[in-house]
Amino acid sequence: AQSVAQPEDQVNVAEGNPLTVKCTYSVSGNPYLFWYVQYPNRGLQFLLKYITGDNLVKGSYGFEAEFNKSQTSFHLKKPSALVSDSALYFCAVRGQILTGGGNKLTFGTGTQLKVEL
């Protein structure tokens, strides 16, 4: 079975400071990892994904994420936070179909990011 853990319910950051939102995963075989952002009463917007290759993945709105296989982590980062980044962030994993991962995404419980002036 695949699973995702987001250990922090909320992360508070001052505008202009770097931010990190943590994610660890468990899956059989090589993972496909995703980050989504959800604004209030909206759907999920895709930010970035890791498939293979370079461990540092760049995505939308200046976000990036670092894949670390030995620590089974995929932390979301941004060098300089904006107030408009305040939202709910979800990490998700999808295993390889041949190793039983299926087609579904398994989500973490989400981390509320609050960026203050």
Next chain:
Amino acid sequence: NAGVMQNPRHLVRRRGQEARLRCSPMKGHSHVYWYRQLPEEGLKFMVYLQKENIIDESGMPKERFSAEFPKEGPSILRIQQVVRGDSAAYFCASSPGNRGSDTQYFGPGTRLTVL
């Protein structure tokens, strides 16, 4: 290119009524997924469909819930005899293929309230 469309955005039903939620995938996408988000929780997979086929319904409750994706028209998630515990946000996603690396793009969701 229009994104994933869902309607209605908000749906209120009384206990025992039926709820029908509709999802039109992105243009060119033939793979549809339904997820449910309960208050203060992450999204939980319910069902994966391709045109006229249910591929994986391992996350679907055994009773009262059904889903379809007909040859023509949107995908429908149907909940019969709704109960208060069905109150949640239901999200549809679509992807161009079923490879693990394919991104799923989400619609705005339908927020179901059961009175």
